């Protein structure tokens with residue numbers, strides 16, 4: 620059984636062993652991206668081959684510099700590990716240049732843009748097609764489609780859609796771009812079996828269900844009792860009939876259980 624991590628299209632076919640067997644340190648913070656860019660710039664270690672896989676390089680660099688190096692098994696990982704000393708030296712130079720002692724201070728020394736961010740909403744294709752949703756919204760709002768996530772609509776900053784009938788009926792979910800990228804990156808197909816390990820409130824669960832066109836099976840696991848109800852409400856609102864909600868600690872689910880033998884997590 621594999622846990623497939625997909626953070627960008629470059630990572631589409633990368634898998635890591637079942638979570639029980641690994642110390643997953645692969646949380647990549649967007650706030651660290653400028654730091655990683657500067658480290659690469661200073662270290663100057665990327666050939667054009669690796670520059671074409673820039674996003675992957677950022678994630679591996681993050682794991683080398685700040686993580687536990689637990690997932691560093693592939694060619695790209697080996698390549699960067701060989702450059703570890705140069706990369707650490709580049710990070711040290713960056714600390715000096717920015718006049719800070721700690722990496723945490725470095726993060727705050729990079730200014731994050733104060734520009735207002737657009738609002739996103741995802742069309743729930745279990746209930747409505749994207750064209751119809753666009754037509755409806757265009758009566759009232761400036762709206763366009765996101766180029767990366769199919770069915771994700773972009774509205775001007777501060778647009779409030781909470782009371783919109785399409786949102787209340789579950790035809791559209793108010794879901795940010797980062798959250799909406801996860802199911803798309805996974806690319807589930809109808810008839811797949813998928814476990815959502817930490818599912819509530821269920822936005823990604825029902826997005827996966829929509830991409831599977833309501834076919835196949837999704838086990839949505841949630842530890843917290845109150846949030847299980849929230850998850851059930853989301854699943855019901857979305858009309859996702861192929862989702863089975865489980866009130867359970869996913870760490871207690873056995874990867875050896877034949878019930879999960881065909882399951883992606």
Ligand SMILES: C[S@@+](CC[C@H](N)C(=O)[O-])C[C@H]1O[C@@H](n2cnc3c(N)ncnc32)[C@H](O)[C@@H]1O
Pocket residue numbers: 798816817818819820821822823824840841842843846867868869870
């Ligand atoms: C950040 S939320 C997940 C958001 C959700 N994936 C979505 O897109 O809507 C994390 C959830 O994981 C649940 N959780 C944490 N540890 C868990 C575990 N061991 N087993 C099952 N659920 C867990 C938490 O109760 C919380 O509801």
